[in-house]
Amino acid sequence: MFERLVPHMRVKSIYDIDLNLLAEKGVKGIITDLDNTLVGSKIALATPELIVWLDRLRELGFQVVVVSNNHQTRVSRFAEPLAIPFIHAARKPSTRAFRKALQVLDLRAEQTVVIGDQMMTDVLGGKRMGLYTILVAPIAPLDEGFGTRINRVLERIALSRLRRKGLWQEEEARK
Numbered sequence: 667m668f669e670r671l672v673p674h675m676r677v678k679s680i681y682d683i684d685l686n687l688l689a690e691k692g693v694k695g696i697i698t699d700l701d702n703t704l705v706g707s708k709i710a711l712a713t714p715e716l717i718v719w720l721d722r723l724r725e726l727g728f729q730v731v732v733v734s735n736n737h738q739t740r741v742s743r744f745a746e747p748l749a750i751p752f753i754h755a756a757r758k759p760s761t762r763a764f765r766k767a768l769q770v771l772d773l774r775a776e777q778t779v780v781i782g783d784q785m786m787t788d789v790l791g792g793k794r795m796g797l798y799t800i801l802v803a804p805i806a807p808l809d810e811g812f813g814t815r816i817n818r819v820l821e822r823i824a825l826s827r828l829r830r831k832g833l834w835q836e837e838e839a840r841k
Contacts, residue, residue: 670793671785671824672833673801680704680781680802681719688779689726695771696723697764697797699782700734700744700752702814706806710743720748731767733758733780735787735813759791768795785824786817 677683680703701707704716712720723730732752734741745752751770756763768778775796782788783804792799828834 668824668827668831669833670790671821672828673785673789673799675798675800676802677800678803679805681715682802683781683800685722685726685728689728692777693779693798694727695729695731695768695773695778697731697733697767697771697778697780697792699758699784699788700732700741701736702783702804702806702809703781703788703802704732705744706809707811707814708806708809710740712744712748717748720750729771729773731770733763733767758787759794761791761794764791764795764797784814784817785821 675683680698698704705711705713720730730750732741732745732750733756734752734754735756735758736754738754741752741754753763753766753770758764764780768775771778779798779800780788780792781800781802782792783802785801789799789801
């Protein structure tokens with residue numbers, strides 16, 4: 667079970683992802699979380715740096731969809747000005763929202779990656795669908811909601827077990 671929480675790749679932030687490498691691997695779509703992945707959970711709109719990154723995605727031919735457990739008002743306020751499709755109240759790690767995201771992208775799982783900051787929602791949900799998963803460090807961990815704080819406690823327990831089994835090394839997080 668704990669192995670399903672291990673992402674395929676770990677990076678400090680979205681800006682550390684080698685987009686050219688993803689394109690070379692045949693990736694055409696990105697399913698991304700919103701809060702603490704693209705912006706802090708208290709930040710309503712995209713930062714200038716994020717807008718540049720999203721423009722780069724489009725230049726490389728990637729399609730993007732935001733899949734968030736947050737409510738419609740929060741997600742639409744962020745995604746609509748950027749013309750990014752979104753799925754709110756996703757109930758990750760349930761596979762339903764990931765299946766819907768693949769339909770929105772009109773892509774297969776092997777053509778798509780999931781980017782997120784939580785092992786218990788983004789990584790587990792993505793792996794359940796056979797998607798390549800990329801875990802980023804949370805942007806603003808002190809601003810997280812109650813549910814996310816509970817998930818972080820569960821993640822710490824899982825990380826302890828993964829380390830004991832030799833499935834999690836800290837130096838990998840710097841890739």
